[in-house]
Structure formats: structure tokens, C-alpha cells
Amino acid sequence: MRLLPREIEESLKAKDYEIIVGIPSYNNSKTIGYVTKTVDEGIIKYFNGNGLIVNSDGGSTDGTRDVFLKVETKAEKLSFVYEGLPGKGSAMGSIMKIVDMLEIPVVVFVDSDLRSIEPWWIDRLTRPILEKRAIYVTPYYVRHKYDGTITNNICYPIVSALFGKKIRQPIGGDFGVSLELVKNYMSQPEDIWETDVAKFGVDIWMTTTAIGEKLGEIYQAALGVKIHDVKDPGKHLGPMFSQVVGTLFRQVEKYEKLWMGNIEIENVPVFGDIPEVVPEPLNVDVENLRNSARKGIMENYDFLSEVLGSDLMSIIDNVKEAGKIDIEQWVKLIYKFMVEYRKQVLRENMMKALVPLYFAKVADFVERTLDKSDEFAEQLIEEQVEVFKDHKNLLLSFWKEYKKGRSG
Numbered sequence: 001m002r003l004l005p006r007e008i009e010e011s012l013k014a015k016d017y018e019i020i021v022g023i024p025s026y027n028n029s030k031t032i033g034y035v036t037k038t039v040d041e042g043i044i045k046y047f048n049g050n051g052l053i054v055n056s057d058g059g060s061t062d063g064t065r066d067v068f069l070k071v072e073t074k075a076e077k078l079s080f081v082y083e084g085l086p087g088k089g090s091a092m093g094s095i096m097k098i099v100d101m102l103e104i105p106v107v108v109f110v111d112s113d114l115r116s117i118e119p120w121w122i123d124r125l126t127r128p129i130l131e132k133r134a135i136y137v138t139p140y141y142v143r144h145k146y147d148g149t150i151t152n153n154i155c156y157p158i159v160s161a162l163f164g165k166k167i168r169q170p171i172g173g174d175f176g177v178s179l180e181l182v183k184n185y186m187s188q189p190e191d192i193w194e195t196d197v198a199k200f201g202v203d204i205w206m207t208t209t210a211i212g213e214k215l216g217e218i219y220q221a222a223l224g225v226k227i228h229d230v231k232d233p234g235k236h237l238g239p240m241f242s243q244v245v246g247t248l249f250r251q252v253e254k255y256e257k258l259w260m261g262n263i264e265i266e267n268v269p270v271f272g273d274i275p276e277v278v279p280e281p282l283n284v285d286v287e288n289l290r291n292s293a294r295k296g297i298m299e300n301y302d303f304l305s306e307v308l309g310s311d312l313m314s315i316i317d318n319v320k321e322a323g324k325i326d327i328e329q330w331v332k333l334i335y336k337f338m339v340e341y342r343k344q345v346l347r348e349n350m351m352k353a354l355v356p357l358y359f360a361k362v363a364d365f366v367e368r369t370l371d372k373s374d375e376f377a378e379q380l381i382e383e384q385v386e387v388f389k390d391h392k393n394l395l396l397s398f399w400k401e402y403k404k405g406r407s408g
């Protein structure tokens with residue numbers, strides 16, 4: 001799948017940039033100017049201005065690219081509309097292609113809807129790589145307890161419990177990547193760019209590949225708060241959920257050797273001091289979440305009955321009543337879904353059916369932490385990682401059953 005337009009590829013001239021910063025965008029004209037200016041300040045301060053800022057756009061209709069191109073920068077700029085499936089991943093892939101071709105030692109990706117980005121983010125996301133301590137740097141944000149619900153309820157616990165690395169923001173969007181890792185990404189089978197990796201699956205794919213390929217260490221960069229266009233989980237996150245979680249499940253399968261044996265969960269170093277900042281509060285409409293959960297379960301009930309045994313269906317019946325689900329039940333269902341997801345034909349339906357359960361999980365989490373501090377919420381998230389870890393045998397038994405079913 002071609003991601004980088006041919007004319008852009010042909011126009012690239014070999015140049016010794018010290019850094020490339022990639023900015024994927026789709027209708028971000030209000031915020032991309034600030035992001036670009038700040039990135040340039042970072043490149044000036046930490047790389048003497050010797051960098052290239054690449055904007056890969058999804059065909060914005062609000063003038064995003066014009067805003068980007070009009071920003072006065074010392075670093076060079078390049079903007080184009082990527083090819084391939086529409087999505088954030090195609091945008092990132094097209095930028096990686098440039099990094100690979102020009103052999104630039106490090107690339108940073110930042111989202112174009114960021115309002116809290118600072119020039120020093122560029123330093124924190126690259127220094128562990130340039131000092132040869134890491135091949136990949138993930139962002140470490142201070143986030144409000146209700147921001148990042150896909151991260152907290154599924155990505156973080158699974159990356160910790162199954163991939164063995166406590167990466168607090170595995171899908172944070174702002175990453176530093178070494179050339180070596182970019183080359184590895186680009187050498188993966190071409191057809192991944194025809195999957196959800198081309199969309200919002202790209203972040204979890206990058207992180208789990210970075211762990212699974214074992215090319216080197218991973219660091220987390222302390223970045224402070226992430227202020228961006230936030231989304232209410234009940235209203236906006238459905239498609240994103242399927243893309244991220246579907247990709248995660250595929251990676252769990254691809255890298256089964258990682259978690260099949262005994263794994264120690266490792267802490268991942270945080271680079272830089274964590275700024276003392278307070279994230280913006282975020283309201284979640286719990287009633288809406290619970291109603292969406294109930295409604296979604298009803299709609300998917302027949303499918304769920306076909307796939308799940310009677311034990312697990314009794315959990316579903318409870319959730320249908322309550323509109324919420326506790327951690328033990330959640331983990332059991334996630335592990336079952338992870339295995340069923342391996343059957344290609346069920347994939348789309350599996351994800352559709354998991355979304356209402358995720359709403360129920362978020363509703364439960366919100367209720368448990370409503371009057372509580374962010375620290376309390378964080379503690380609860382840590383405890384949930386342990387539940388995922390403690391039930392790993394259940395996943396193993398589902399997994400073996402599946403394999404037996406296949407060979408028998």
C-alpha cells in the first residue's frame with residue numbers, strides 16, 4: 001500500500017536533518033499553527049533548527065494545510081495529503097517512510113490538536129534515543145481521571161500484564177521513535193496498512209511492536225498535561241475503540257510467545273521531572289454510558305449468546321440489568337473476546353459487542369471514583385492491572401482450547 005505520494009517521494013532530497021517531527025492532521029486548522037510553531041521552537045532550541053517538520057494530512061476541508069504552511073519556521077516544512085486508507089495510521093506511516101528513506105536518526109510524532117505542547121517536549125521525546133538509552137519513547141502525561149478511558153481500562157493493563165511493560169500511556173499519540181525502530185515498522189508485512197493500523201490502531205501497534213520486536217529499551221517522557229480536543233467516551237469513542245482494541249488483540253496473538261510463559265512486569269523509566277500541574281476536569285455522562293451499555297447489549301444479545309458459554313452469559317445478563325461491570329467480570333470477558341477474536345469471521349461483530357461492555361466498565365469506574373481524587377483513581381487502575389495478571393491462566397486455558405479446536 002502506497003502511503004507517501006509518488007511525487008513527494010521523488011522530490012525528497014538527501015539531507016542531514018537531525019530530526020523529523022511528524023504531525024498527522026485532519027481538520028485541525030484551529031490548533032495546528034500553535035503546534036507547528038512550538039515544534040519549531042523545540043527544534044531551534046535542541047537541534048539548532050536543523051530539522052524537518054512534516055504534516056501528513058487526511059484531506060482537510062478547513063484549510064489545515066494552509067495554516068501549517070504559513071507558519072514561519074526555521075526548520076524546513078513539508079505538507080502533503082497521504083495515500084492509502086483514510087486514518088491517522090496512514091498519515092504516520094507516510095511520515096515514517098520519509099524518515100526511513102532519508103535515514104534520519106529520530107522522529108517525533110505529535111498530534112495536531114494539542115494545546116499544551118511545549119518546546120521541551122521535543123527534547124524529552126528524543127534524548128533517551130539520541131543518548132542510545134532507548135529505541136522508543138512514549139508520553140507520560142498527568143491526565144484527569146476520566147481522560148484516557150481506553151488506555152486505563154484496556155490498553156495499559158494488557159500492555160502491562162501480557163506484554164510485561166508498565167507503559168502508562170501506550171496510545172498517547174506523542175512518541176519519539178529511533179530510525180532503527182522505524183526501519184523495523186517499515187519492514188513489517190505491507191498488508192498491515194490495510195487494517196486498523198492505518199487508523200487509530202497505529203498507536204497501540206507501534207507500542208506493542210516496539211516491545212515485541214525487542215530491539216531495545218523503552219522510556220516514558222514526562223510531559224505534564226495533555227490538553228487536546230477531548231471526547232466523551234459514551235459519545236465519540238466507539239469506532240476508535242474497535243480500531244485500537246482490535247489491533248491490540250491481533251498483537252496479543254502475534255506476540256503470544258511473550259506472555260505464554262512466565263512474565264515479570266517491568267517498570268519503564270520516566271525521563272525528566274514530572275511537572276506539578278493540574279489537568280482540566282472532564283465530565284462524563286454516566287447515565288448516558290449506562291443506557292448505551294444496556295442498549296448495546298440488547299442489540300448484540302443473540303450474537304453474544306452464540307459466542308459465550310452460559311457462565312459468561314450470566315455476566316452479560318447482570319450487566320444488561322445494571323449498566324455497569326466490575327473488574328473481575330470485565331477481565332474474564334476481555335480474555336474470552338481476545339480468543340474469539342482470532343476467528344476472522346467474528347471480528348467485526350466481536351468489536352461491536354464489546355463496545356457496550358466497555359461503556360459499562362467506564363460507568364463502573366466513574367461511579368467508584370466520583371468523589372475521589374485522581375490519586376485514588378490511579379491506585380484503582382494499578383489494582384486492575386493486578387487482576388489482569390492474576391487471571392492470565394484463564395486466558396491460557398481459553399487459548400489452548402481454541403488451538404485444540406483448530407487441530408482436532
Ligand SMILES: Nc1nc2c(ncn2[C@@H]2O[C@H](COP(=O)(O)OP(=O)(O)OP(=O)(O)O)[C@@H](O)[C@H]2O)c(=O)[nH]1
Nearest residue numbers: 024025026057058086087088091111112113171173
Ligand atoms: N491525517 C489524518 N490524521 C488524523 C485522522 N484522524 C485523526 N487524525 C489525527 O490524529 C491525531 C489524533 O487524533 P484525535 O482525534 O485528536 O484523537 P485522540 O483521541 O486525541 O487520540 P490519541 O492520539 O490517541 O490521543 C490528530 O492530530 C488528528 O488530526 C485522519 O483520518 N487522517
Ligand SMILES: [Mg+2]
Nearest residue numbers: 111113228229
Ligand atoms: Mg486528540
